[in-house]
Amino acid sequence: MKxxxxxxxxxxxxxxxxxxxxxxxxxxxxxxxxxxxPYAKALLQDYVSxxxxxxxxxxxxxHWYERMKVKPGLGSPVVEVNDVAKIVVLExxxxxTYDRLLIATGGVPFVPPIKGVDECRDVYTFTTWGDAMRIKxxxxxGEVRSAVVIGAGLIGTQCAEGLxxxxxxxxxxxxxxxxxxxxxxxxxxGWIEEEFHKEGISVRLSDTVEEVxxxxxxxxxxxxxxxxxxEPDILVVAIGVRPNVDFLRSSSxxxxxxxxxxxxxxxxxxxxxxxxxxxxxxxxxxxxxxxIPIIPVATEQGKIAGFNMAGKSRTYPGALSMNSFHFGELxxxxxxxxxxxxxxxxxxxxxxxxxxxxxxxVSGGRLAGYVLTRDVENAGVYTALIRNRVELGDMVHALSxxxxxxxxxxEKLRKSLLEVRA
Amino acid sequence: xxxxxxxxxxxxxxxxxxxxCVVEHSQSKNVINAYxxxxxxxxxxxxxxxxxxxxxxxxxxxxxxxxxxxxxxxGTLYRDEEGRVLVNPEKCVGCWMCIMACPYGVIKRxxxxxxxxxxxxxxxxxxxxxxxxxxxxxxxxxxxDRGERNDEVRAxx
Ligand SMILES: Cc1cc2nc3c(=O)[nH]c(=O)nc-3n(C[C@H](O)[C@H](O)[C@H](O)COP(=O)(O)OP(=O)(O)OC[C@H]3O[C@@H](n4cnc5c(N)ncnc54)[C@H](O)[C@@H]3O)c2cc1C
Numbered sequence: 298m299k300x301x302x303x304x305x306x307x308x309x310x311x312x313x314x315x316x317x318x319x320x321x322x323x324x325x326x327x328x329x330x331x332x333x334x335p336y337a338k339a340l341l342q343d344y345v346s347x348x349x350x351x352x353x354x355x356x357x358x359x360h361w362y363e364r365m366k367v368k369p370g371l372g373s374p375v376v377e378v379n380d381v382a383k384i385v386v387l388e389x390x391x392x393x394t395y396d397r398l399l400i401a402t403g404g405v406p407f408v409p410p411i412k413g414v415d416e417c418r419d420v421y422t423f424t425t426w427g428d429a430m431r432i433k434x435x436x437x438x439g440e441v442r443s444a445v446v447i448g449a450g451l452i453g454t455q456c457a458e459g460l461x462x463x464x465x466x467x468x469x470x471x472x473x474x475x476x477x478x479x480x481x482x483x484x485x486x487g488w489i490e491e492e493f494h495k496e497g498i499s500v501r502l503s504d505t506v507e508e509v510x511x512x513x514x515x516x517x518x519x520x521x522x523x524x525x526x527x528e529p530d531i532l533v534v535a536i537g538v539r540p541n542v543d544f545l546r547s548s549s550x551x552x553x554x555x556x557x558x559x560x561x562x563x564x565x566x567x568x569x570x571x572x573x574x575x576x577x578x579x580x581x582x583x584x585x586x587x588x589i590p591i592i593p594v595a596t597e598q599g600k601i602a603g604f605n606m607a608g609k610s611r612t613y614p615g616a617l618s619m620n621s622f623h624f625g626e627l628x629x630x631x632x633x634x635x636x637x638x639x640x641x642x643x644x645x646x647x648x649x650x651x652x653x654x655x656x657x658x659v660s661g662g663r664l665a666g667y668v669l670t671r672d673v674e675n676a677g678v679y680t681a682l683i684r685n686r687v688e689l690g691d692m693v694h695a696l697s698x699x700x701x702x703x704x705x706x707x708e709k710l711r712k713s714l715l716e717v718r719a
Numbered sequence: 720x721x722x723x724x725x726x727x728x729x730x731x732x733x734x735x736x737x738x739x740c741v742v743e744h745s746q747s748k749n750v751i752n753a754y755x756x757x758x759x760x761x762x763x764x765x766x767x768x769x770x771x772x773x774x775x776x777x778x779x780x781x782x783x784x785x786x787x788x789x790x791x792x793x794g795t796l797y798r799d800e801e802g803r804v805l806v807n808p809e810k811c812v813g814c815w816m817c818i819m820a821c822p823y824g825v826i827k828r829x830x831x832x833x834x835x836x837x838x839x840x841x842x843x844x845x846x847x848x849x850x851x852x853x854x855x856x857x858x859x860x861x862x863x864d865r866g867e868r869n870d871e872v873r874a875x876x
Contacts, residue, residue, distance in 0.1 A: 311789070337793035340812065353810055356794045593820055596789040621815040630819045674818060674827060677786070681822035685876035702824055703777065704770040710876060714823075715725050715775055717865045717872045 298323035300606060301385055301393050303375050304401030305329030306338060307592055308573030308599030310357060312399050313367050315603025323607070325367045326393055328385070330374035330402075333426055334361065339592060341429040342459030345436065354426070375402075378548040380566045397606040400545070400556055400564070400571040401599060404538030404590055406452075411534075413509035419516035419531045420509065423456040424538060432456075435531065436463050443467070445519055445529040447506050449476035451620065453535030454489075458624065460533075461496045468499045468527060470506055480620050481631055481668055488652055488670070492625035501525075506532070540575045540588055553577055555588040560613045562602035570606055572598035581615030581684055582633060582665060589616045617684055621673075627652055630676040633666030633683045634658050641665065646697035655697045662688050664696070675702055720802040721864045722842065723765075723849055725775040729859035730767075732774040737763035739854030743843050762829060764840040765851050776851065776860060779804060779825050779840035783870045787837075790820035795837065803842050811836035822873060 302309045335356040343349040373389035406422035449471035457467045475486035508520040540555035551565035555577035573595035580587040594616045604611040619632035642659040658666040664682045695705040740763040745753035765778035795810040813835040829838035843849040852860045
């Protein structure tokens with residue numbers, strides 16, 4: 298059996314490791330556009346800020362490829378997939394045949410057609426180690442005193458913090474009326490904005506960049522919708538990522554927003570699988586196929602894909618959006634649904650001066666989402682309640698108690714979890 | 720693999736498991752020194768939970784397919800050859816993705832001098848039987864291999 302994995306990051310790593318648990322001898326190739334061995338994309342801001350070293354960036358040990366008996370092909374992107382002849386073609390001209398193919402190419406940053414953006418050389422995105430190196434090099438050279446970051450989502454806010462830690466004066470411009478609109482509610486967003494203020498990061502909400510003005514390709518100023526004009530040294534576009542699917546255009550693999558997969562992570566083509574930020578897979582609360590670009594989803598999908606590719610049937614329980622972050626002193630974990638719908642119950646608990654917050658959204662008697670700050674150590678219990686669609690019953694009254702845990706569960710469920718008896 | 724399972728009907732809420740855990744992971748292996756000289760108070764890797772007559776101590780199950788490993792940003796969490804799920808303290812950046820993902824809620828935050836890292840049960844590598852199990856006066860913690868049931872139960876609550 299010959300497996301070709303396109304991608305060399307979270308989901309491809311987990312696919313390779315799952316394949317090896319089933320098939321010790323099959324040939325496994327991992328192809329990547331980038332030249333690095335697997336690294337932690339989610340730490341790019343800590344690389345820029347120099348809070349952590351290169352050592353922290355590598356996702357797996359130096360000899361991982363050898364140990365896994367994986368043959369890496371790094372540095373040239375796949376430009377075409379021929380699913381009839383079962384061949385992938387690289388930009389370098391090299392071709393690989395496969396028996397089973399995994400598409401794990403992640404996302405590409407979305408750069409909107411802002412006037413003047415194409416003519417400017419000081420515009421960056423922030424989704425690869427290469428991007429982070431280019432920005433860090435300029436900071437190291439003392440060329441970046443100020444920056445504008447477009448987008449206050451996960452990537453934009455993290456990039457802003459990384460730059461601010463290096464003494465760069467950062468302004469984040471966000472179209473919506475709060476930071477992290479898809480990851481926290483407005484209450485926590487307000488606290489995050491206060492942390493940013495302490496770090497010297499300014500935030501401009503309900504605004505966006507309308508025009509980039511440069512001279513000889515060098516950034517002069519950016520004009521905002523509000524009419525204000527800023528004069529940063531660099532501009533970072535962090536509006537979001539979209540599934541990286543362009544090279545599939547000539548194949549018959551079905552693509553909607555991302556590559557459509559079933560609960561075995563199989564695409565519309567029998568021997569082709571997809572996982573991670575590129576895939577559009579069933580979501581756990583709605584059952585609808587969605588793209589949820591986060592690490593725990595990428596790794597689990599990679600693992601399920603790997604098992605199924607190697608012939609061990611495994612069903613994907615469905616993706617759940619969740620995230621854990623800290624801004625300054627404020628630690629936050631959130632998961633699932635954040636905006637209540639008609640009929641949902643919302644439970645909140647706030648200790649303003651401590652910056653302690655808990656919010657739970659209960660839908661049809663089951664936990665559907667939560668936001669926690671500060672007191673986060675039991676977050677996984679809530680995550681599991683959501684994922685396992687547990688009927689809350691009386692537990693609903695205890696959700697916001699500190700140290701909420703299995704002792705609040707009904708006896709039968711609690712004992713089955715604690716004692717694992719047959 | 721053998722891991723630690725609590726029996727709530729036998730737990731007397733004495734917290735000796737927590738103390739034994741701290742001492743086992745100390746330099747001095749002495750209660751007073753561990754708490755006062757080495758400053759290890761609150762570094763136990765198991766937690767006692769109690770509600771009325773119900774109490775139990777809970778710690779990592781060392782799952783075959785751990786959610787914490789899948790969520791980890793940079794490969795800090797790993798399984799060793801014996802199957803134990805461990806934290807590489809040098810590598811941990813304290814992002815708490817593992818805490819968000821662990822269905823048993825047994826990963827803690829530990830304060831080091833300059834940073835905080837994930838902290839969890841390591842099954843006491845220096846001892847044949849984990850310290851909490853040895854310390855339990857009433858057999859409320861058992862060190863046993865319950866095979867695949869461990870994973871089956873976790874997969875469907
Ligand atoms: C700055 C930043 C911070 C983040 N923080 C968090 C966080 O805190 N928590 C969280 O859960 N998630 C976070 N994320 C998101 C997380 O990084 C992604 O969900 C994750 O990387 C997805 O993994 P993946 O394997 O699907 O794809 P990716 O990590 O995107 O990897 C794609 C792989 O495919 C390769 N590739 C791309 N195109 C081709 C091609 N044509 N041919 C060959 N190879 C190709 C790439 O080189 C790469 O190896 C963050 C992302 C960024 C950028």
